[in-house]
Amino acid sequence: MADEPKEPKPPQGPTGEKPASSTLPVSTPSGKPADASAPAAPPKPAAPAPPKPPVVLQTPLDNEFVTRFRTKFGAALLEAMEDRKQAILTVDRARLAEIALHLRDEEKFDMLSDLTAVDWPKREKRFDVVLNLYSFAKNERLRLKVHAADAEQVPSVVGVWPTANWQEREVFDMFGITFSGHPDLKRILLPDEWQGYPLRKDYDILQQDTAWVRENLGIESGQ
Amino acid sequence: MGADELVINMGPQHPSTHGVLRVKLKLDGERVIGSECIIGYLHRGVEKIAENRTYQQFAPYVDRMDYVAAVSSGLGYCEAVEKLLVVEAPPRARVIRTILTELQRIASHLLWLGTHALDIGALTPLFYCFREREEILKIFEKYCGARLTTHAFRIGGLQYEAYDTFEKDVERFCKDFESRIAEYEALLTENRIWVGRTKGVGILTAPDAIAFGVTGPVLRASGVKWDIRKAAPYAAYDQYKFEIPVGTTGDTYDRYLVRMEEMRQSRLICLQAIENIPGGPIMGKVGKVLKPPPGEVYHAIEAPKGEIGYYIVSDGTVMPYRVHIRPPSFINLQAFDRMVRGHLVADVVAIIGTIDIVLGEVDR
Numbered sequence: 001m002a003d004e005p006k007e008p009k010p011p012q013g014p015t016g017e018k019p020a021s022s023t024l025p026v027s028t029p030s031g032k033p034a035d036a037s038a039p040a041a042p043p044k045p046a047a048p049a050p051p052k053p054p055v056v057l058q059t060p061l062d063n064e065f066v067t068r069f070r071t072k073f074g075a076a077l078l079e080a081m082e083d084r085k086q087a088i089l090t091v092d093r094a095r096l097a098e099i100a101l102h103l104r105d106e107e108k109f110d111m112l113s114d115l116t117a118v119d120w121p122k123r124e125k126r127f128d129v130v131l132n133l134y135s136f137a138k139n140e141r142l143r144l145k146v147h148a149a150d151a152e153q154v155p156s157v158v159g160v161w162p163t164a165n166w167q168e169r170e171v172f173d174m175f176g177i178t179f180s181g182h183p184d185l186k187r188i189l190l191p192d193e194w195q196g197y198p199l200r201k202d203y204d205i206l207q208q209d210t211a212w213v214r215e216n217l218g219i220e221s222g223q
Numbered sequence: 224m225g226a227d228e229l230v231i232n233m234g235p236q237h238p239s240t241h242g243v244l245r246v247k248l249k250l251d252g253e254r255v256i257g258s259e260c261i262i263g264y265l266h267r268g269v270e271k272i273a274e275n276r277t278y279q280q281f282a283p284y285v286d287r288m289d290y291v292a293a294v295s296s297g298l299g300y301c302e303a304v305e306k307l308l309v310v311e312a313p314p315r316a317r318v319i320r321t322i323l324t325e326l327q328r329i330a331s332h333l334l335w336l337g338t339h340a341l342d343i344g345a346l347t348p349l350f351y352c353f354r355e356r357e358e359i360l361k362i363f364e365k366y367c368g369a370r371l372t373t374h375a376f377r378i379g380g381l382q383y384e385a386y387d388t389f390e391k392d393v394e395r396f397c398k399d400f401e402s403r404i405a406e407y408e409a410l411l412t413e414n415r416i417w418v419g420r421t422k423g424v425g426i427l428t429a430p431d432a433i434a435f436g437v438t439g440p441v442l443r444a445s446g447v448k449w450d451i452r453k454a455a456p457y458a459a460y461d462q463y464k465f466e467i468p469v470g471t472t473g474d475t476y477d478r479y480l481v482r483m484e485e486m487r488q489s490r491l492i493c494l495q496a497i498e499n500i501p502g503g504p505i506m507g508k509v510g511k512v513l514k515p516p517p518g519e520v521y522h523a524i525e526a527p528k529g530e531i532g533y534y535i536v537s538d539g540t541v542m543p544y545r546v547h548i549r550p551p552s553f554i555n556l557q558a559f560d561r562m563v564r565g566h567l568v569a570d571v572v573a574i575i576g577t578i579d580i581v582l583g584e585v586d587r
Binding site: 057058083084086088110111112113114116118119130132136139141143161162163165166167174187188189190191198199203205 | 262263266268270271272274275306307309433434435436437447449454455516518519520521523530532534536544545547549553554557586587
């Protein structure tokens with residue numbers, strides 16, 4: 001991937017700045033001149049001929065594992081891709097629990113490192129629930145994603161990886177996504193009576209549950 | 224609830240919960256038959272703050288999660304953003320990062336050892352541990368001006384060159400430290416009270432540890448030989464020789480032994496690293512305005528307490544679209560219930576201590 005950006009670059013040659021900065025690494029040991037040219041430079045101010053045409057960081061993923069997965073689950077695999085060489089599978093929400101069990105037992109992804117969510121309010125299904133898996137046997141990571149609309153439930157994976165318990169509670173706490181089959185789904189970091197889900201994009205950074213703050217902390221302004 | 228059962232509340236203000244952790248214990252006499260951790264007292268909405276700061280502005284915030292191992296949290300964040308930007312820190316920066324991070328591991332383990340021993344009733348190790356920790360904090364202070372929330376690294380490399388006597392200071396510390404570990408061990412390893420209070424207490428089997436996502440010394444003490452420094456080397460770890468200590472039974476005593484050995488290994492890494500710090504620039508080719516190309520990355524490093532992971536989503540602007548932090552303390556604490564069942568109330572403090580949590584990181 002490292003070579004890729006370089007080839008398309010020279011013809012592009014946007015401003016006088018690029019050639020100047022590309023000579024820099026040779027001439028000076030200090031990082032200062034490179035920095036000085038940076039603010040004026042476009043998005044990615046990496047000095048040696050930075051990629052103006054979009055670098056291809058996301059590529060479709062198609063290896064033996066994906067083929068195996070596709071034969072087993074067919075249409076439940078919505079997308080298989082790589083981003084910065086990290087494998088990502090987007091799968092059908094309804095079959096998440098079954099897929100999780102398969103990945104743990106057949107593909108040896110025995111540890112769930114991390115479970116979280118991302119809010120994309122403009123999308124039809126606004127939430128991504130993201131699971132980062134790790135396999136001790138293969139020393140590999142895999143990211144599993146499902147899409148969920150506002151009121152849609154996501155199957156819980158607590159039965160597959162008990163560590164998901166608190167992590168799903170945290171996602172529920174911060175995004176209001178509910179997990180079906182979770183043994184004890186309640187808020188974990190915020191107070192139980194708190195209204196609103198802070199990590200949703202429509203929840204402003206200064207927003208608070210003012211009623212709760214007034215009532216429990218005795219702060220009149222609620223902030 | 225049966226007539227013999229009693230529910231008591233421990234914390235959130237309690238000297239041996241290491242912060243504002245509240246534990247509801249269900250007891251049958253002196254024996255714990257169930258527990259529930261209630262957390263969130265220190266929740267500051269770090270992940271929300273991240274979405275409203277630029278990539279560089281957010282870097283100091285990660286120091287305030289695990290505030291006794293700020294250098295490690297900072298390294299994880301900087302490397303994650305570097306991955307997102309598809310840049311690399313220059314070799315000199317990577318080696319200095321490695322040295323500081325290993326010193327931080329020793330400092331974090333020393334704080335753990337001192338407080339853990341204090342919880343169980345051994346007062347002396349605390350003073351010894353703080354004496355050595357002070358030396359490390361002095362190195363940090365000389366390097367970047369701060370002792371705890373250091374913000375030692377920058378995205379793309381380092382802001383500060385190593386000061387003139389940096390190698391000498393690190394070397395002197397490492398040389399002295401060998402005999403200091405022997406002092407701690409003389410106080411504890413064969414101490415009958417220490418052994419009695421830790422052996423067979425809070426056993427976590429390897430399959431349980433993996434199921435609960437436990438990482439770091441707690442996982443290794445259960446017999447799983449897994450360390451991200453070896454499994455997916457970052458910074459300059461691929462250049463150094465070191466061992467990964469593992470335990471056999473996964474009890475509190477094993478976790479103690481594993482962390483003691485880890486300090487020795489960290490010392491060895493530091494000694495190898497100062498021998499040959501490469502020259503050259505300390506800052507990679509990153510600009511002042513960071514706009515990572517759209518996409519996402521998950522990057523994890525081996526912090527003193529376990530795997531600290533950063534999941535960062537970029538939408539191509541100067542501010543991250545989403546930052547999620549996988550804090551080792553939070554995940555490891557979840558195994559507490561499994562470890563504490565069947566033990567006495569007095570063992571609860573031993574088990575809280577042995578997991579090595581920092582509530583700033585649990586609650587974020």
